[in-house]
Structure formats: structure tokens, C-alpha cells
Amino acid sequence: MLTGMGLRPRQQKTIVVVASVIGLVAALAGVVIFATSLGRYTPDREPSAALLGPDTTLPLVFRGWKSPKLFDPLADRTKDAKALTEKEVFGQSELSVDRKLRLKLVAKRLDSDCSAAVWGQGLTERVSDAGCTQAARGLYLSSDGRYVGQYTLLNLKDGQAAAELVDALETLYRGGWARPLPSPKGSFPAGGYSEAGGYALGHYVGLVWLGRVDGAEPGVKDDYVSLTLGLRGAEKAVYRRVVAITGPKS
Template sequence: MLFVALGVAVAALAVVLVMEFTGGGGARQAVPAAYQVYSSGESTEMLASREDDPRPLAESEVFERGNEKIDSQGLEFTLTAKALDDTCANAVWGDALVAALEEADCTQVARGGYTSADHVGVAAMFKLRDTEAAQAVAAAMELPEGEEAEPSGFLVPPSTDEPFDKLGSGYSAAEATVNGHYLVVTWVQPLASTSPEEREDLTSPLIALGNFDFPLYRRVLERESVLGVEGGAAESSGAEAGTTGTDAAPGTEGGTLDGTGTEVPVG
């Protein structure tokens, strides 16, 4: 009987771990307490379609050349986990979000797990068919409006180790920025936060981690060079707020003012 009980306990633990950490619709259903969507005008214009920018993302391009450490807003984020996937479903949970990525013809997703002295964060870059597809995936990540409504899905961190396993258990906020056929999503949480209902100002860490999109800035410059465009990205004024969502708080260029947004009850 002891061996039977032990076997049942091990099987139950395995089920819990699978439900907690696997991607593609079966992952731990962690969501931020606030979520906003933005559009980057320069990138959206120059990188509107994958036909304009067919070159696949490279690991050295996304995770090196400045992205191994992001120093901004008085914060220093260090890359401690990473993943570059051709199977985009591995980067998210939720059947509806997986379906949205398939509809958007997602061919790649790069995820970086970052930590600073006081925050944990994840940044993801999805390579999709075109701008409309990126907007659709951003909309699919919107938080539910009613208390009884279920979220359609969100990011899965590239690591299940601490502190990434804590994302969503405290107050966290996320932003999605449409950069043409790319969608960049950033998600941050204070390391000390334990309650999704206790709001904190996450403007600075969101702005800082937003620099994960710098490889796209380089691609914009490359495309402008090919097209012979003058001025261009060097004069870009940054993200324009408020492309989708309901009851979303006004944001800053790449950050939320006080981390407000749609709150999701934790069950």
C-alpha cells in the first residue's frame, strides 16, 4: 500500500508540474494585473510586412549587442534566461492565443528573461505576417473585462526557475508594442511583490525593458538605407499609445504611468 500511495503522490506531482509550467495552451495561467498596447510608427512603416524583412531573427542579434545587459531609467536588467523558437506556441499559454499566433502566421519568437536588483521581467519578440497580424495577436492578449471572464492567454517565461516562476503572483504590468510585423511584449514585476491587487509604479522598469526592441531599430536603419530614406529612424519619436483595449490607463512612451489597467482576479 505504501508503494501504491507513493506512486499516486509522484503522479499527482507530475501533473501539477505539467499544468504549472508547460507552454502551448497548458502552462501556468499567469497574467499581468495591467496590460496596454502601443504602436511604434517608424518601425510599423518600415517593417510593415515580413516580405519587407524576410531575414530570420538570429540569437546573436537579439540577445547580444547590448541586450545581454539593459541599463536604462537608473535600472540594470541582466539577461539570465533566453529562448529563440520556431514554434511560437511554446512561448504562450491559452488555446485562443495559440490560435491567434497560428492565424498571424508566426514563424519565430525570441524570449529573454531579465532580472534587476528589484525586478523580474520577460521580453518577447514575435515575428508575424504583417502589421495587422501583430495587432491581432496584441488584442488576443487583452485582459478580460468581467470578474467571471477568463483570460485568453499570455506569455510563458523562458525559464521556470526563480524568480521567473513568481511572475503574475504579485503585482505585475505588461506592454505590447506593434513594430510593423513584429510584436514586442514586455512584462515586469517587483521581486518583493506578493499581491496582484497592491498596485505599484512600474513605469521605469517597463521603459527600461522596452529597449529589448533595439534589434528592430537596426533593421529599420538597414531598410531605410536600402530604400534611400533620409532622416528616418534617427528622428523617431517613439511609441504611440492606445491602440487596443478597454478601460486602459493612459501610458507614457513605452511605459505606464502608475501601472493601472484591467485587473484580473487571482483564483
Template sequence: MRWVVVVVVGAVLGAGCSGPPEGARPKVFRGEVSSAIYEPIASRNVDAEPLTPGEVFPKDLVSFGAAQMKRGVPVVSGNCAEAVWGSAPLAGCSQVVRAVFSEDGVSGQFAIFNMADSAAAGLLVKAFEKGAFLKVMPGQPAVDGGSAQVRALGHFVVVSWVAPVGDERPDLTEPLLALDSVSQFVQGRLLAAE
């Protein structure tokens, strides 16, 4: 009997040493690196103002077509790694701002990473494409799959991710477009830098 206990404990401890388990991720992924349009904000050196929840999330509700996604409480953190599972190049990331959004049968998350420059932002997009991704936020239903759009916009990386909740299989096109509309605030940063 004692031998069984030792084997079980050893197996549990050994499993814990192999690193973090793979987390939830979208089934449909679209990633883009920054384009020349965002050259004026290609570096945090020229766009140094930290992000605030009021800037990123000025509205409690975002919509597109019939989709209306209601925002939860925004979270701002200087520890970018706490928002990501897997191996992701986060050196130089000064902050991540994110919030949960919901609609009947759909859970979403919008996140923006404040990277050092557009090269670092592009590397993070590629990491999300190859295996790392956002952690499910506290208060967000356990989701997996769904659709995500991840874009480098100058030195920022914006992530819009929507997934079905439970057994429902709604069309995620309009919820994803609604959630991605949050990234429009970056245009204000771009215009201020030009």
C-alpha cells in the same frame, strides 16, 4: 471506498479537459498597434531575415535610471504557441525569441514574435490585451501581476513584462523602461528596409 477513488479520478480528468488554465498576466497593460512609421517592415516578405539572439539581445545588462536588469539565456523557437497561454492568433508566426531579466525584487521577460505582417501583429497585441499572454519562462520565478508594454512594430510584436518577486512591491517604472529598451534593435531593421 472504490466509489470515492472513481469520483476523484473523474474530477481530475474532467478538469484537465477544460483546456489550459489561465496563466499569469500583468495588472497594468499598455498595448499599441503598428504605426505608419513601421510601414517599411510591415511584412515579413520585405524583412525576411530571421531574428537571432545576438541581434535581439546584444547586451547582458539593460538599464534605465537606477534599474539594471540582467539577462538570462535567450531562447529561440519556431513554435510560437509554446510561449503563450490562452487563445492567441499565431498563424504565420515564424519564431519567438525571449529571455528572462532580473533585478533585486523584480523579474522580467522580453519576447519578440516574428509575425507575417502588421495586421497579424496587431491581432496578437489585441489578444494579449483581452486575455492571452506570455507563459512564465523556465528558470523565471513564479510571477503574476506587474506591468507590461506590448507593441506591434511592423510585423513584429515586442512584449516587455516586469513583475515583483515575492512580497516585495518595488516601483516597476524604471525596470519596465529598461526592459523595453531591448526593442530598439527593430530600428536597425527599419533603417535597412528604407
């Protein structure tokens, strides 16, 4: 057709190239218009403490732990149907850390509605899906007035639910956590440093949460390992339940 119009081969080639570019631009413009009409997509992500604001009270560090074989007898809640009691979990007014340091119980609470003990949409939904029927929380202050800690024990439907919750907390803790118990004797400072651990214990999940009362990051003299072991003294209630099922010889 272009030859019939009297155009030389060089002119024909130029026209074809220009027409191709114009066609490509028009096609891209059409794609953009179509894509815009579909709406805007924003990828999901777990909110960080910074996004939640400076007054957010949650741990800045978290580590999860799988359930040891010792707690296999508690993998099914139907074999451990008796409900937890406040006295059973927080019967001791003090937990020992070392020869000099103690953790003193200053507040305790047992909720049958687990959503009252945690916050954050993702975590609240996970806890509900895990069949949580009880949440026991105890707030402790160290005898030297330097540390604050909270132990939370969640009663879930089975060992799989407990393991999945601990795994999910690897990201969920950034946008939701256990609600801190209020106490006039002390609390976790808003925006301060704290760290936590999640422990699957059969069909239970134990949450350990520790920080300094002044909110500062730990120094060389701050032994969080010993503090964690001391705070986990509240887990004696779970050990006693293993014995109740298997017998003292086990």
C-alpha cells in the same frame, strides 16, 4: 354555444377567461419542453486569473499600443525576410533603467514553433493565424534583486496581423500569455502581481512583462514606467532592421 347551454353572460365571461388562462399555461409548458429538448447554451467568455487558479502566472494588467509610423517599412515581412537570431535580440547582457539600476539577462530562448512560447488556446490560435514563425524570449532580473521582467518578440506575417494580435490581447491575456522562461536565479511568483504591455512594431509584436520578485503590488517607490522603457531596450534589433531597409538617413 354557451347561451344555448343556458349560461348567463357573467358565467360565460368567467368560462372564457379560465379557458384562456389554461390555454396560455399549456402553450408555455410546450415552449419550455421544446426549448429543453434543444440543449443548454453557455455564453463564451475569456477565463480570468481567478478561474484559472491561484498558481497561474500571467499579468493582472495589460495595455496595448499601435505601431508608430517609424515601423511602416516593416509592415510587410517579405521586405524583412531574414530570420531573427538570438544574438541579434539578446546580444546585450544588461539593459539600463537609470544610473543605478540595470536589468541583467539570466535566460534567453528563440523558438521557431511559436506555440512553445505562449499558452492558452485563444492566444495560441491567434498567434498561429498571424503567421508567427519565431518567438524570442529573454528573462531579466534587476541588479537590486527586486524586479523580474521578460521581453518576448513575435515575428508575424505583416503589420495588420501584428495590430490585430495586440488588439485581441486586450481580452486574451486573461486566459493566456507568454510562457515564462525558467531560471534558478529568479522567476515570476505564481499568483503574484505583474503587469504587461503589447507593442505592434511593423510585422513584429513585442510583449513587455514586469513584476516584483516577491509578487507584491507596486508601491510608490516602484517605477514601472522606467522599468518598461529599460526592458524595451531589446527592441533595438527591430530599429536596426528599419535602418537596414530605409538607410541611415531616415
